[in-house]
Amino acid sequence: MIDGALTLLTPGPAGTSERVRNALLRGDLCHREPEFADLLERIRVALPRCLNLGGTHETVLVTGSGTAAMEMALIGSVRRGRSALVVNNGVYGERLAKIAGVHGITCHEVRSEWTRPVDPAAVRAALAEHDDIDAVACVHHETTTGLINPIEEIGAATASAGEALFVVDAISGTGIEEPDLARVPADVICGTANKGLHGVPGVSFVLLGDRAVERVAEVPSRSLYLDAAPHLASQRRGEVAFTPAVQACYALDAAIAEYEEAGGFAARTRLYRERAALVRDQFDRLGLPILVAEPFRSSSVTMLRLPGGVSYRALHDELKTRGYVVYAGQGHLSGEYFRICTMGEIPRRRLKELERSLADAIAAVTR
Ligand SMILES: Cc1ncc(COP(=O)(O)O)c(C=O)c1O
Known part of the structure; x- marks a missing residue:
């Protein structure tokens, strides 16, 4: 790709x-x-x-x-x-x-x-x-x-x-x-x-x-x-x-x-909150726990626990074949967590399609 x-x-x-x-x-x-x-x-x-x-x-x-x-x-x-x-x-x-x-x-x-x-x-x-x-x-x-x-x-x-x-x-x-x-x-x-x-x-x-x-x-x-x-x-x-x-x-x-x-700070923060709600509902349905509790979460970065037995590298590579680049965790959390960020220009369609790709990628690496 x-x-x-x-x-x-x-x-x-x-x-x-x-x-x-x-x-x-x-x-x-x-x-x-x-x-x-x-x-x-x-x-x-x-x-x-x-x-x-x-x-x-x-x-x-x-x-x-x-x-x-x-x-x-x-x-x-x-x-x-x-x-x-x-x-x-x-x-x-x-x-x-x-x-x-x-x-x-x-x-x-x-x-x-x-x-x-x-x-x-x-x-x-x-x-x-x-x-x-x-x-x-x-x-x-x-x-x-x-x-x-x-x-x-x-x-x-x-x-x-x-x-x-x-x-x-x-x-x-x-x-x-x-x-x-x-x-x-x-x-x-x-x-x-x-x-x-x-x-x-x-x-x-x-x-x-x-x-x-x-x-x-x-x-x-x-x-x-x-x-x-x-x-x-x-x-x-x-x-x-x-x-x-x-x-x-x-x-x-x-x-x-x-x-x-596009409406400055008010409009962009609204857009980012909407994106966060969209993808976090998906993470919820997929059973991926979020590290940081509300109300401390940002709207642009979500740190997720890797499914049991799944390595970040394998999941990253599977998702990349489906057109998405996700991000590793940092420091002592990098073995257990990874990040999905909704920052930058991202077509809404691609965010909607993420759930399917994540589900397929997780299935592929746990097979
Ligand atoms: C909060 C924060 N500070 C500083 C930096 C460093 O920025 P750069 O990698 O552009 O040097 C980053 C990069 O992600 C960041 O997220």
């Missing part, structure tokens, strides 16, 4: 529309030309608008995957001699802590089981215990398990703690998962083009609130490529510091236009 005919049920890269794919062919463009400055400005203004952030945040566009945005966000938020507090209940919380470690930033952690959101009271207690915290970093949607963390409450706890910035990795939640970021007191928000916004991989972004704009200017540089302050300064002038992924920017521009024309 050729790749283009496959339905991706993965948490990125997410499937794209024909309009987004065609945008990649818009033609060659040098980033030093005024046409690129226009494109950059359009994207920088549109991203906070898409996320209902009004005029509160300013965009730094990053050429790189979501991890580049996480790294830029965290290292730009913590001053020398100060520390970070990472909320850790999955692979991406762990990654935030690793980023701190790589850069020699002292990192305190508040952990919970991977199937439970972190308790905001534990974050409040950690903030009271350590008076040197410059950034509380938390993953909005833990893609590891499909769990939504209580970022409104953790943000409120952070806001009441003085100088700490609230840094949100919203990479797999951007534009598709509640809570609406407009309700979250987030100083720094990381996102990417190729998940809920349905762009292509290659560009990500960091949105900075006022306090964060001041902070990144104050923090001494820890990286040549991922230092937010010079990127912000040059992007304000319509310039980019390094060669950007121009075609991925074209695609993001088209994806943003589609997102807004």
Whole structure:
């Protein structure tokens, strides 16, 4: 089966529309030309608008995957001699802590089981215990398990703690998962083009609130490529510091236009909730238990227990012959669980047909 005919049920890269794919062919463009400055400005203004952030945040566009945005966000938020507090209940919380470690930033952690959101009271207690915290970093949607963390409450706890910035990795939640970021007191928000916004991989972004704009200017540089302050300064002038992924920017521009024309955050979250209901009814009928309990589930990632005696690889390969690509579990859960994600452009017909293909694939691998 050729790749283009496959339905991706993965948490990125997410499937794209024909309009987004065609945008990649818009033609060659040098980033030093005024046409690129226009494109950059359009994207920088549109991203906070898409996320209902009004005029509160300013965009730094990053050429790189979501991890580049996480790294830029965290290292730009913590001053020398100060520390970070990472909320850790999955692979991406762990990654935030690793980023701190790589850069020699002292990192305190508040952990919970991977199937439970972190308790905001534990974050409040950690903030009271350590008076040197410059950034509380938390993953909005833990893609590891499909769990939504209580970022409104953790943000409120952070806001009441003085100088700490609230840094949100919203990479797999951007534009598709509640809570609406407009309700979250987030100083720094990381996102990417190729998940809920349905762009292509290659560009990500960091949105900075006022306090964060001041902070990144104050923090001494820890990286040549991922230092937010010079990127912000040059992007304000319509310039980019390094060669950007121009075609991925074209695609993001088209994806943003589609997102807004379809009704923005309200419409896309509704679409994702409808998809989740459709496929989760199927999982129920097929007897596939979901790891994360309601009300903590996201609408785009479902972590399912593998049927007894079935290996992920065998099930994956059977489903692929039927035109679906599913995703492995991560970390200590990978032997027993796998993920089906309803992220990106997916024809509804293909989601309706999933039940039959899953049933057939499970029968084929248990025969
Ligand atoms: C919540 C979250 N944060 C960060 C990342 C890292 O993004 P990337 O793989 O694009 O570097 C991912 C990727 O799936 C993610 O889901």
